[in-house]
Amino acid sequence: MTTADVFGLHRTHLIGVAYRLTGSVADAEDAVQEAWPRFAKAEGVEDPRGWLTTVVSRICLDRLRSAAVRRETYVGSWLPEPLVTTPEDDDPLAAVVRSDGVRMAALVLLDKLTPDQRVAFVLHDAFAVPFGEIADVLGVSEAAARQHASRARRTVTGSTPPPRAALDEQREVLEKFLTAMVNGDIDAVLGLLHPDAVMIGDGGGKARTAVNTVSGADKVARFFLGLLRKYGYPEHRPVLVNGDLGMVMAAQGEVASRVTTFTVHGGKVAAIYDMANPDKLTHVEF
Template identity: 70%
Template structure:
């Protein structure tokens, strides 16, 4: 039996840690896309690291594709979290939205995650409608190319069943038809027109920059004020927004990147509690506003001091 020195073990562990760090951004992206939760994503990646380091040297040597192995492990961990979250969502007050990823665009470590088109808010909202099995199978296969045999192992089902889960998730996503991501310059132009219309207080002006099928979805979790039900249609959305402006007064939202798209960040201002708004653009108009004000989902958001 070969003798392994402490120095060799230490060097091996450092190499493993360095290799894992190289995959970390990818793994966080996988976990966030599967759970819609920043905290759950971070925990899943940490758990994957612990499972990797818990293997024997022989076990690690038997891993032919470490990135693929870690992706599947993260998928299995996220499946457990999705299943346990299902009952919590049934008791949730109001609408449920994913936790927003607010980035600066300036060497932000999450930039690699939000560049993925599948992480945009409109796409994540669709994924939230899938069963845990459909979400894991669909995302792991279609987005990350994990073979169905490995997905079936993660789900604890037959390969044919894993294929069926992915197919149903794919069909649901296609039928939902979330708006595709548009260029940031177009988003900026639409957002500026929208803010000018809101500032004017003219309901017709606001309706003019909203898509006919515009929706406003709020997530306060019973802990912060926002729309309790989904508001649909340009007229209803416009009147709600202007009503809120009259109630809260002259509040200022800072343009930020929310899941890779332009949105607004509001600090506490008067009666208005801190929140993040993701804005979705379609056909040159605002098609969706996702208002996230539940403080439990904003703990990771870098709110600046002051309004």
């Protein structure tokens, strides 16, 4: 087996690691690509998967630290880049979205962590990487690596999103929800929203969406019904977004192109994520 063949065997795994670490499709693909020449030149690698995971994680850590600086001046909420697939897709990204850990709700939670905490937590809890290897990635002692993971775990405890609802349940709930929206039936909309529902938009100051998180069923319902009255019901294409049902909408009049996805829990819409920043949608076909 050639070096390229060995690398190819681990590509999907590496994309999954890099995307969960960075929340960026572009950064994940770049990190994996950057790891290839290093692997091609390496000699005597006994554990290619572990070696490549470490290299990709180091690259992602650098990108996370740079992103943390950029976010200080970011306009509005920050959402991960969406992974848009269809049930028929059979590529590395389609394989990655099968994991609960790349759901939009899960990635939003990871964004609360520092870069070092995120790397330690994801590598250990999601991919069972030993703390000794995590310490090498972070450039700290093994005890410090454990502490980063422990602090991350405390941050996310109690906020972990519920398991992904079956696609049939998602489809049934969303069809009812969208029908109620089109009909302007606020009571029906409210009945399909979780009381603590949230709507998070990411326009990055370059496209219109909610600048601040909209919280509570009543506010979320009135926000969307107001948009429908102003702009009408948008044409859309159903897709999977990070493995959950969502939609892709091309630019229509004053409304920018966007990808919107939902979290369904207990037969209700618990969260809506609206990604409109064009910089994060360059890999999406509209």
